[in-house]
Amino acid sequence: MSESLLLSCRSGFENDCAAEIQFHANQLGISGFARTKNEQGFVEFECFTAGDALAIHRKLDFRELVFTRQWQVVYQKLHLNPDDRISEILSLSQSWGKCSQFAQDYPDTNSGKQLSGFCRKFHKPLQKALVPFLESSSDYILQLFWLDSQMLYLGVRLASNSSPYPMGILRLKQPSVAPSRSTLKLDEAFAVLLNEDERARYIQPGQHAVDLGACPGGWSYQLIRRSMYVDAIDNGPMAEHLMESGQLTHYREDGFKFVPSRKNVSWLVCDMVEKPSRVTRLMLKWLLSGWCKYAIFNLKLPMKKRFAEVQQDLSLLREELSQTGYRFEVRAKQLYHDREEITVFACLHRD
Structure with a gap:
């Protein structure tokens, strides 16, 4: 099974995110290369050896990543049937062991934000299908990263070594009495x-x-x-x-x-x-x-x-x-x- 890491970041900082994960992979003695495109809001780091992406995810402290908002191990990139998206997700996720919950992310870009409504609607039916297979004691989260309503990266991330916030973003409200947005x-x-x-x-x-x-x-x-x-x-x-x-x-x-x-x-x-x-x-x-x-x-x-x-x-x-x-x-x-x-x-x- 091929593996890669997917790292989400601020749009426009893909090269910095890629350089950073390449540096840390080299420090761990793991070979691979980053695939990225300007303004896409994420980086994919492809490892040459099976199991290395998960090894990086376990060994590298998430807090050391400056430009990464959230990350996951990718096991499959899927093109889903719009009439039955859940079946394939369910089939693959069962083969990777138990997860405590699932999360849905998408690129924090203008085009990616259009997926927010789709993810909200898809949450309940997917949750209902996954309930029998979730185990609260697991440290793994089943992670979906949508590119559009049919294409996604499917994999896992460690709850203890990733951001606790949806999409790795803590959204705060501007206080009315604060002198500036800073x-x-x-x-x-x-x-x-x-x-x-x-x-x-x-x-x-x-x-x-x-x-x-x-x-x-x-x-x-x-x-x-x-x-x-x-x-x-x-x-x-x-x-x-x-x-x-x-x-x-x-x-x-x-x-x-x-x-x-x-x-x-x-x-x-x-x-x-x-x-x-x-x-x-x-x-x-x-x-x-x-x-x-x-x-x-x-x-x-x-x-x-x-x-x-x-x-x-x-x-x-x-x-x-x-x-x-x-x-x-x-x-x-x-x-x-x-x-x-x-x-x-x-x-x-x-x-």
Whole structure:
């Protein structure tokens, strides 16, 4: 049985997603090649040896994939009879062992979004047919990835090593009082880059935070609503209602030159439009100096060689933090609310 991996991504970032999975496959000693097309919203990575796609899916931590929203092992690419789509899906899925549930995805593109209605209608009849074959204790999810109403990739993914969100996308509603849409990026970052236990331990009411490049206050808003006190650093104006909250102090300074008077800041956040390498070094300065415990920041990516830039910046972060001898964490993702950028979480555990 031939196998491949299917990795969904933001439209326009297929080459970066392909380069990333090729890199990780090489690191695991697995041979294969990526098939992709610009603006199609996914990448297929074909392995030369049967079983290797599943091996990558089991061995590679999903959190290490920056450009991948969701992934699955593909066992079959099907062209279904529109009069009886369920029979073939049912027949093949039974031969792969028990799954706990099933999920339906499609490319997050303008053409792919037209499949949302079809998937909603198809959900109930497929669920009814699959119920006798689902086993709640299984870690596998039967995954359907539709190209149109008759063509799909059929396979599985591990619930414990994939995104818990439909299509790998956490959709958030824009708060009416938030000063800008960029607020959704930090809200999503807290949800995606931290697990539930980390959110409970790392985010506490009364903490002090610094927001570099804060204007007009989209990220400061997320900190304030989590009951933090914020030093907002930006030469531009902040939203008036944030200034009136009693939780924000505005410093009209350059974020690259600002030195905090308080040296035990819990959170540093940064969404400045600047070269990613320069932002990376600024974040390292704060973490290595002990000025903050946790940092979430955006890296604005160049139009070309985006994966290479990401790899270089994340490698620098990890190398510099590792030299301290302390335990550290670095995670990065191109979030749904990101655009030509990625979001990074980094921390240094000095205790």
